[in-house]
Amino acid sequence: MDSRNIQFMFWGLAVAWGIIAIYVVMLAARENRLQKQLESLKRMLEEKQ
Amino acid sequence: MQKNIRLGIGALAGLLLLRNLYVILFNLPDEMEQGPIYRIFYYHLPAYFTAMCCYMTALVASVLYLTKRNLRYDAIAMSATEVGLAFAAVNLITGMIWGRVIWGIWWAWDARLTWALICWLVYFGYLMLRQAIDDPSERAKNSAVLSIFSFVSVAITYKAIEWWRTQHPGPVLSFRTGQQLIDPEMERMLYTNFFALALLAFVMVTVRLNQETLQRQIDGLRRRAHAL
Numbered sequence: 294m295d296s297r298n299i300q301f302m303f304w305g306l307a308v309a310w311g312i313i314a315i316y317v318v319m320l321a322a323r324e325n326r327l328q329k330q331l332e333s334l335k336r337m338l339e340e341k342q
Numbered sequence: 343m344q345k346n347i348r349l350g351i352g353a354l355a356g357l358l359l360l361r362n363l364y365v366i367l368f369n370l371p372d373e374m375e376q377g378p379i380y381r382i383f384y385y386h387l388p389a390y391f392t393a394m395c396c397y398m399t400a401l402v403a404s405v406l407y408l409t410k411r412n413l414r415y416d417a418i419a420m421s422a423t424e425v426g427l428a429f430a431a432v433n434l435i436t437g438m439i440w441g442r443v444i445w446g447i448w449w450a451w452d453a454r455l456t457w458a459l460i461c462w463l464v465y466f467g468y469l470m471l472r473q474a475i476d477d478p479s480e481r482a483k484n485s486a487v488l489s490i491f492s493f494v495s496v497a498i499t500y501k502a503i504e505w506w507r508t509q510h511p512g513p514v515l516s517f518r519t520g521q522q523l524i525d526p527e528m529e530r531m532l533y534t535n536f537f538a539l540a541l542l543a544f545v546m547v548t549v550r551l552n553q554e555t556l557q558r559q560i561d562g563l564r565r566r567a568h569a570l
Contacts, residue, residue, distance in 0.1 A: 298379040298443045305439040306363075309385035309432045313542070316428040320549050327556040334563040341570045 348545055355541035362535045370531060379443045382436045387515075388536035389432035390458075392543045394496060396426025397465065399547070401493045404486035413558075416482035419489055420472060421550035423465050425543050430462045445509065454502040454510035461495040468492060 366384050373380035399422040407415035437455070438448045449455065468488050475481035503512050514523045515532070522529075 297377045299377075301439055301443045302378040302381050305379070305382035305436045306385065308435045308439065309382075309389065312428060312432045312435070316425075316546070320546065320553075323553055324549070324556075327553055327560065330560050331556060331563070334560060334567060338563060338567055338570070341567070 348548055351541055352545040355538050355545060358538040359535070359542070362531065362538055365531060366535075370528060373528075376444060379440060382440045384531055384535050385539075386433055386436040386440065387532055388539045389429045389436070391536050392539045393426045393430040393433060394500065395540060396422040396429065396543060396547070397461075397493060397496045400426065400489050404489040407482055407486045408490075411479075413478060413482055416478075416485065417551055417554040418547075419486065420469070421547045421554065423468055423489065424550055425546045427462065427465055427469070428546075429539065429543060430458070430465070434458060434462060450509045452508040452510055453506040454499065454508045457495060457499040457502050461492075461499050464492045464495050 362384070366381050370381070372378055400419040403415045403419035403422065406412070407419065437458075441450065442448050468485060471488060472481055472485050475484060502508060503510055513519050516522050516529060
């Protein structure tokens with residue numbers, strides 16, 4: 294591979310993979326938070342009833 | 343969709359992306375004039391087409407919501423828009439890095455780039471609008487109308503390189519030009535990486551859709567808890 298502008302190429306690929314990875318982490322974190330909220334609400338309702 | 347099927351498709355997309363990355367970096371030759379930087383195109387273009395597919399899904403779901411008034415379509419439109427924004431961000435930022443090397447500037451206010459940015463901002467506004475309306479059916483109705491109008495910016499962005507003389511390169515893919523302007527092996531890799539990103543986007547949309555269902559369950563349970 295030619296060495297000119299190779300640094301920018303790696304930055305470009307890193308940005309592409311990075312944005313996708315960040316969004317996947319955000320999705321996973323949201324999923325976790327929602328599952329926890331659902332569980333705690335279910336527990337609370339069972340206790341109230 | 344079942345969790346196992348989703349995981350399977352996600353794993354397939356991940357493996358395909360890794361395989362493509364290997365081929366892009368080690369098997370495909372450099373482009374004669376641009377050198378290695380041209381490899382950014384293997385993410386820049388596929389990310390743009392993936393975002394377009396997401397926006398198109400949002401458009402269809404929004405029309406279906408307005409005709410059938412089923413909140414499931416509203417959730418599909420929202421999920422597809424959010425995922426589309428992530429891929430559009432990949433498109434915009436990789437394009438800026440390429441421009442810095444080839445044009446010597448990070449950004450040019452030409453028709454294609456400007457419309458791509460407007461498109462991103464309009465769909466970001468769509469998500470902001472959703473945050474501002476509490477009533478679910480009112481939110482779904484207003485969002486659906488905005489999503490339909492927003493699609494005009496997608497169409498203009500797509501056609502900008504044909505309608506105006508832009509600094510952004512003109513169409514090169516054979517399905518648009520009717521000619522083989524780039525190496526067939528390079529063009530094939532663009533489609534292969536688009537397929538991988540589209541699979542990943544599909545999984546992301548279904549995960550986000552599932553989260554909307556969870557959110558509705560949570561809202562329902564909260565109402566019950568208040569009533570008790």
